[in-house]
Amino acid sequence: MVERTPILNFVTHLVLFIGFMLAVAPFVIVAIAASHNLKEVNDVPMPLLPGGDFWANIKTAWITAGLGPKLLNSFIFAAGVAAGKVIISALTAFSIVYFRYPGRTLIFWLIFITLMLPLEVRIVPTYAVAANVLSPYQAILDVTGLSWLIEKISGVQVSLSLGLLNSYTGLILPLIATATGTFLYRQFFLTVPDELTEAARMDGAGALRFFIDILLPLSRTNMAALGTIMFLWAWNQYLWPLLVTTDPAHATAVTELKQLIPNVGGIPEWNIAMAGTLIVMLPPLVVVVAMQRWFVRGLIATEK
Amino acid sequence: MATVDLKDAKKVYSSGVEAVKGVSIAIPDKELCVLVGPSGCGKSTLLRMIAGLETISSGTVAIDGKIVNAVGPAERDIAMVFQNYALYPHMKVYDNMAYGLRNRGTPKDEIDSRVRSTAKVLELSALLDRRPRELSGGQRQRVAMGRAIVRNPKVFLFDEPLSNLDAKLRGQMRVEIKNLQRTLGVTSIYVTHDQLEAMTLADILVVMNAGLVEQIGAPLDIYEAPASTFVASFIGAPPMNLLALTGGLSGPTLADGTAIGFAPADTKAATLGFRPEDADVTFNAKAPSGALVLPATVEAVEPVGAESFLHCAAGGVRIVMRVAGRAAARPGDQLRVVARAEKLHWFDKTGKRVG
Numbered sequence: 249m250v251e252r253t254p255i256l257n258f259v260t261h262l263v264l265f266i267g268f269m270l271a272v273a274p275f276v277i278v279a280i281a282a283s284h285n286l287k288e289v290n291d292v293p294m295p296l297l298p299g300g301d302f303w304a305n306i307k308t309a310w311i312t313a314g315l316g317p318k319l320l321n322s323f324i325f326a327a328g329v330a331a332g333k334v335i336i337s338a339l340t341a342f343s344i345v346y347f348r349y350p351g352r353t354l355i356f357w358l359i360f361i362t363l364m365l366p367l368e369v370r371i372v373p374t375y376a377v378a379a380n381v382l383s384p385y386q387a388i389l390d391v392t393g394l395s396w397l398i399e400k401i402s403g404v405q406v407s408l409s410l411g412l413l414n415s416y417t418g419l420i421l422p423l424i425a426t427a428t429g430t431f432l433y434r435q436f437f438l439t440v441p442d443e444l445t446e447a448a449r450m451d452g453a454g455a456l457r458f459f460i461d462i463l464l465p466l467s468r469t470n471m472a473a474l475g476t477i478m479f480l481w482a483w484n485q486y487l488w489p490l491l492v493t494t495d496p497a498h499a500t501a502v503t504e505l506k507q508l509i510p511n512v513g514g515i516p517e518w519n520i521a522m523a524g525t526l527i528v529m530l531p532p533l534v535v536v537v538a539m540q541r542w543f544v545r546g547l548i549a550t551e552k
Numbered sequence: 553m554a555t556v557d558l559k560d561a562k563k564v565y566s567s568g569v570e571a572v573k574g575v576s577i578a579i580p581d582k583e584l585c586v587l588v589g590p591s592g593c594g595k596s597t598l599l600r601m602i603a604g605l606e607t608i609s610s611g612t613v614a615i616d617g618k619i620v621n622a623v624g625p626a627e628r629d630i631a632m633v634f635q636n637y638a639l640y641p642h643m644k645v646y647d648n649m650a651y652g653l654r655n656r657g658t659p660k661d662e663i664d665s666r667v668r669s670t671a672k673v674l675e676l677s678a679l680l681d682r683r684p685r686e687l688s689g690g691q692r693q694r695v696a697m698g699r700a701i702v703r704n705p706k707v708f709l710f711d712e713p714l715s716n717l718d719a720k721l722r723g724q725m726r727v728e729i730k731n732l733q734r735t736l737g738v739t740s741i742y743v744t745h746d747q748l749e750a751m752t753l754a755d756i757l758v759v760m761n762a763g764l765v766e767q768i769g770a771p772l773d774i775y776e777a778p779a780s781t782f783v784a785s786f787i788g789a790p791p792m793n794l795l796a797l798t799g800g801l802s803g804p805t806l807a808d809g810t811a812i813g814f815a816p817a818d819t820k821a822a823t824l825g826f827r828p829e830d831a832d833v834t835f836n837a838k839a840p841s842g843a844l845v846l847p848a849t850v851e852a853v854e855p856v857g858a859e860s861f862l863h864c865a866a867g868g869v870r871i872v873m874r875v876a877g878r879a880a881a882r883p884g885d886q887l888r889v890v891a892r893a894e895k896l897h898w899f900d901k902t903g904k905r906v907g
Contacts, residue, residue: 451652
């Protein structure tokens with residue numbers, strides 16, 4: 249398919265241009281809306297050329313929503329989730345690919361099946377666990393009658409409780425298990441030649457040493473790709489941070505955006521809301537630009 | 553330095569496949585033992601059992617008199633050169649060679665001096681800061697050897713180390729490996745499917761087939777007296793010519809009914825064989841007595857320079873003859889192949905050597 253005629257060139261470029269416009273149009277509208285004052289932004293039709301109040305709007309948005317600490321929260325949350333996912337999935341895949349134990353395939357498929365259970369589906373039980381990590385154990389004790397027994401014998405009422413609400417742990421921990429990451433790593437580990445493993449064994453490298461000295465350096469690009477994707481994914485999370493962070497001090501930037509969105513009957517400050525949106529969009533953009541080279545290499549090819 | 557002793561070593565995979573069916577080999581100190589055989593004969597599995605990369609189903613493997621069945625590969629004090637070199641792609645040549653020593657807790661300055669002196673021997677000194685992907689095939693091969701040598705192990709294991717090189721380089725490396733092995737005096741086990749490599753490298757040659765040892769011996773002894781038709785056809789290029797015999801009324805005959813004219817060396821003989829260079833090709837009609845005389849038709853001539861191979865139809869089969877220099881024969885020529893009786897090999901119905 250390397251046909252090159254002027255007409256075909258024109259058509260392909262046209263398609264490309266339309267696609268580009270479709271992708272970039274919402275962003276342009278956000279940027280334009282963020283640069284007008286309250287009156288201009290509510291004109292019908294909305295002006296399609298930038299206005300002069302961009303920095304003022306940015307400043308207002310930053311102060312109103314308290315974006316400084318919220319962006320920090322978001323960054324810790326997203327970086328924590330990305331790092332956690334990379335580490336967990338590398339370890340899981342290492343175990344699945346390099347160790348022979350009964351039920352290995354079953355465990356892999358169980359992990360794989362969790363793809364069908366995204367956070368939104370299991371949000372209620374996940375919330376219940378986050379509210380009290382020990383609640384499953386409490387339930388086991390209650391059902392088996394053990395807590396009744398303990399109460400009878402020692403007089404102490406067993407009530408296990410460890411809450412993770414309004415904490416970074418609560419934000420991050422329930423999100424770091426990832427089937428996608430495990431699968432990505434598994435596929436990569438499968439391409440590592442067996443002879444390399446054997447050479448490392450002959451060289452006296454144990455399992456952990458092999459993992460750290462050989463596998464991790466080889467999977468740098470995969471790590472960068474997975475880390476980037478997961479950072480973006482976590483940054484854009486809305487539902488989970490909203491549920492877990494009842495205290496605004498722990499809220500993330502994305503959930504705090506709603507503070508800027510005009511209420512029904514309130515002042516329609518769409519320019520401020522759009523300015524806030526632009527600020528919140530910036531960090532992921534920086535991450536993508538910074539990681540882009542690694543990211544593409546990690547997804548399309550293995551380093552030879 | 554060490555001896556390696558295999559006693560009835562067997563490998564049965566969990567699927568029930570028997571890859572190695574009881575092999576006993578004793579390799580003396582400082583000798584190079586070559587395991588040769590067609591693919592799937594179990595030679596690589598056997599090597600991996602010695603390396604500790606495969607478990608031993610039954611029998612024993614002893615290194616330096618100590619049974620190592622339950623000892624891990626790193627503790628056996630052996631080093632292995634892999635077919636694909638298995639260099640660590642993200643490490644420099646220096647680190648590739650130093651890795652095994654570091655894992656063993658060798659002091660830093662000792663590692664440095666050992667890596668540098670080994671690199672000098674292998675002419676790798678200028679390449680120590682390169683990564684494997686910046687090296688040619690031959691250089692990678694050297695690094696793989698260096699990684700083995702630097703450890704100063706009791707035994708070297710080579711798993712078809714030259715099969716990824718081009719023919720010319722393979723010839724060079726073969727000589728180099730032999731020299732290195734002799735200078736270092738390290739007991740070595742070398743697996744190959746290439747009979748030329750096997751013949752030229754081996755102190756002890758082990759010919760394997762279908763998980764069993766067919767013959768063990770010095771390479772030339774095996775060449776001159778192959779223990780079976782399998783060995784006869786595997787060792788030597790072109791292989792030995794083998795002609796099946798059927799019992800006729802007036803003595804044994806070949807497949808096309810030609811009587812061989814004299815009694816075989818053993819009454820059980822069912823196949824006769826002769827090496828391509830052990831028979832004369834002649835247009836002369838006069839036949840000497842006590843020799844096998846076969847009328848043959850030339851089908852193809854392969855001149856390779858110093859010698860030529862004549863592919864002929866004779867006695868109902870195809871045979872190959874080796875003649876010095878340029879061959880006078882042309883395809884379609886009728887000629888005679890004359891093999892003296894003492895140059896003939898005899899094998900019984902099961903393929904075992906007789907007489």
